[in-house]
Every structure is written in structure tokens, then in C-alpha cells.
Amino acid sequence: MDFAFDARTEELRAKLEAFMAEHVHPAERVAEEQRAALASPWDTPAVVEELKAEARRQGLWNLFFVDQHSLPDEEYGAGLTNLQYAPLAEITGRSPQLAPTALNCAAPDTGNMEVLAQFGDAEQKKRWLEPLLAGEIRSAFAMTEPEVASSDATNIETRIERDGDDYVINGRKWYISGAMNPLCRIFIVMGKTDPDGPDIRRQQSMVLVPRDTPGLTVKRAMQVYGYEDHYHGGHAEVLFEDVRVPVGNLIGEEGGGFGIAQARLGPGRIHHCMRLIGMAERAIELMCRRAVARTAFGRPLAQQGVVQEWIADARVAVEQLRLLVLKTAWLMDTVGNKGAHTEIQAIKIATPRTVVDILDKAVQLHGAGGVSQDFPLAELWAAARTLRLADGPDEVHQRSLARREIKRYV
Numbered sequence: 001m002d003f004a005f006d007a008r009t010e011e012l013r014a015k016l017e018a019f020m021a022e023h024v025h026p027a028e029r030v031a032e033e034q035r036a037a038l039a040s041p042w043d044t045p046a047v048v049e050e051l052k053a054e055a056r057r058q059g060l061w062n063l064f065f066v067d068q069h070s071l072p073d074e075e076y077g078a079g080l081t082n083l084q085y086a087p088l089a090e091i092t093g094r095s096p097q098l099a100p101t102a103l104n105c106a107a108p109d110t111g112n113m114e115v116l117a118q119f120g121d122a123e124q125k126k127r128w129l130e131p132l133l134a135g136e137i138r139s140a141f142a143m144t145e146p147e148v149a150s151s152d153a154t155n156i157e158t159r160i161e162r163d164g165d166d167y168v169i170n171g172r173k174w175y176i177s178g179a180m181n182p183l184c185r186i187f188i189v190m191g192k193t194d195p196d197g198p199d200i201r202r203q204q205s206m207v208l209v210p211r212d213t214p215g216l217t218v219k220r221a222m223q224v225y226g227y228e229d230h231y232h233g234g235h236a237e238v239l240f241e242d243v244r245v246p247v248g249n250l251i252g253e254e255g256g257g258f259g260i261a262q263a264r265l266g267p268g269r270i271h272h273c274m275r276l277i278g279m280a281e282r283a284i285e286l287m288c289r290r291a292v293a294r295t296a297f298g299r300p301l302a303q304q305g306v307v308q309e310w311i312a313d314a315r316v317a318v319e320q321l322r323l324l325v326l327k328t329a330w331l332m333d334t335v336g337n338k339g340a341h342t343e344i345q346a347i348k349i350a351t352p353r354t355v356v357d358i359l360d361k362a363v364q365l366h367g368a369g370g371v372s373q374d375f376p377l378a379e380l381w382a383a384a385r386t387l388r389l390a391d392g393p394d395e396v397h398q399r400s401l402a403r404r405e406i407k408r409y410v
């Protein structure tokens, strides 16, 4: 039995289910075929642009954008709450390569749009936020560095130095999602403007760096368990060598970078968790279909006790996770992201871990097919597994959650 949401959400949910069935799922194979024929695997298959146009036409566009007031034009967002967006994002998780992009709800653009809407000035919004909201360009968020433990953002070594009316940027970043896509026109770069400042959380700033700025080199595509994540625009290593941008490219104020990074991550984390639940639902469906269709040792796999246990445990886990994600979304809507801190940490710990386990069982049930390219399971597993690292490793969230919990008793 499914949750019943409010009328607006139910209407959008029905529309999105139909959009997935009529357009997205049939496009999965088409997109693969088109990509194989592209000059570069990083270009966007034509069918993706067609999906975007259709989604926009149907009003299934920028659904993620909760803070409607900060948008330059009301037409851009659907004006949903986090609680309303949650079941919709879940549906897109069933086809994570295509659906989030089709709806202009894909990371890292969503987080970058939120940063620009919340902290960008009028000119920055005009130049970068508007084309992002229109789905004309893509963007990247460059924080992580190969040389330092970047789960602790105070370690970041990239320098952003003031020189007259410019900032000069030097540093090396990696796993910068989206940067391999030639449509990625803008980087939000985190670096230190005041490396010796007394407050280690005020040493960092964020600047906008257009892709074509001299000194910015997209070096190579980093792999994820051997996958290159073409649909995501890959995960690039990026070099900044004496990259010069005007001081007007600073986002917010000098020293505000750490705070912006914190603000950016709350919604981004819950969006990943919403989609992960959709991925788990797809895994359960594939498990059940395979279990009834395949016979070993004289009976269908569905009649093996161990298989029934996997399916039952997966269902229980998904129901628990969904409730926790919905509670978190509701808290974000009612008491704000800060007030939902513990729950955001909790879903970020619990969801990828559990969904990885469900996908692992689904792979096992499919035998060799499970690790192959003929089923989506191996790629979904790899994607879910990386979310135990991306947006902060499990252990950092556990540390932060535990500290808050313990603090109540000291």
C-alpha cells in the first residue's frame, strides 16, 4: 500500500509515472545506442534533450527547487516543499541516468543552483543561474583535492589570492562531477583566501570560474569501479594554474565558503537518499521478476527460503528508509535544515548502506547476469556504493551525529 500525499503531489506523481513509462524507460536503450555513435562519449545524446523539452512542456521541471522566493522568475520552479518533492525524486531514482537530468533535477546542478539563488548577486544569477534553471548549461562544484583528506573541508589547499581587481586560483581538484560534459560551463571552486586566519572555518571562499578561463584544465575522467558515469558528466580531475577571475566572481563574502558548503549539502544529501529509494525499488522489482522466472534444483528461485528472506528484508528496509526520509523532508520544511541536522545525518548514513546491501542481493540473485551490462544492477550498485563517500563519508556523519547525541548528556 502506498502513501497518499496531498492532491498536488499526487497529480505530479501520476504525471511523472506516466512520463517515466512513456518517455524515460523507452529512452534508456535509445540513449545507449546514440551515445555509442557520438563523436565523444561526453556529448549529450539527442534523446536526452528531447526528454528535457518534454518534461518542461509537462511542467515536470526544476521540481527540486524548494526556496521559490530566491528564484529570479517564478516560472522556473514548481514551488514544492521537500515533503512534496520526496516521492517524485524517488520515482526518478528508478532511472538515475536519465530521469533527474530530464527534469533538470540532477546533481551537482541542483546544489549549484541553490547556492547561486541563495548567495549569488543579481549579475551572477543572471549570467549563471538563469541558464542553469533553463537547462541550457551544466555546472560543477570543485572542492575535493587528491592531496588532502577532503572530508575535512578545513584541509583544502587550493589558493584563491587577491591581486588587484582579480582573484588568482591555484590548486588541483578531483572527482569533480559533471566536469567532463562540454555543456558544463561554470565551476564553483572552493579554496583558501586566508590560509593563516585564526578561525579555520573562515579561511575558505567560493568563486565562480567559467570553464573557458585560461589556466583551467580538465585533465582526465576518474572512474567509479571502472564506470565513467557519462550521463552524470563524469568525475574529472581539474587543474587550476594561475586562473584569473574578477573579484566580482566571489560568491557571498570572503571567508564564507565553509558556511556555503554546509548550506549546500543538506538538500543535496536528501535528494540522493530519495533517489536511492527508487533504485532500491527497482532492485526489488528485478529480484522478484527473476525469482519467479528462473528455476534451479527443481523449483523456482522464488520458492527458496533464502531468496524469500532477501526479498522480505529488502521490503522492510525500504519502508523504514522511506519513512525516515519523509520525516527528514518534513522537518526541513517545518524547522529548517539546521533543525533537521540529526535526521539528515541519519538518512545519509542509513540509506546508501542499506540500498547497497539490497542491490548486492539483487546482483547475487541474477548470477553472472547481475554483474553484467545486460542488467542495470551492477551500475546501480556502483552508484549507490559511491554515495557512502560522496557528500561526506559515512564515518564523518556518524561522528557528527554521535557528538550531538552525546552532548545532550554532558
Ligand SMILES: Cc1cc2nc3c(=O)[nH]c(=O)nc-3n(C[C@H](O)[C@H](O)[C@H](O)COP(=O)(O)OP(=O)(O)OC[C@H]3O[C@@H](n4cnc5c(N)ncnc54)[C@H](O)[C@@H]3O)c2cc1C
Pocket (backbone or CB within 6 Å): 108, 141, 142, 143, 144, 145, 148, 149, 150, 151, 152, 174, 175, 176, 177, 178, 224, 235, 386, 389, 390, 391, 392, 393, 394, 395, 396, 399
Ligand atoms: C562518485 C563521486 C562523486 C564525487 N563528486 C564530487 C564533486 O562533484 N565535487 C567534489 O568536490 N567532491 C566530489 N566527490 C568527493 C567526495 O566528496 C570525497 O571523496 C569525500 O568527501 C571524501 O573525501 P576524500 O576522498 O578526500 O577522503 P578522506 O578525507 O581522505 O577520507 C578517507 C576515509 O577516512 C575515513 N575518515 C575520514 N574522516 C573520518 C572521521 N572523522 N572518523 C572516522 N573515519 C574518518 C573515512 O572512512 C573516509 O572514507 C565525489 C566522490 C565520488 C566518489
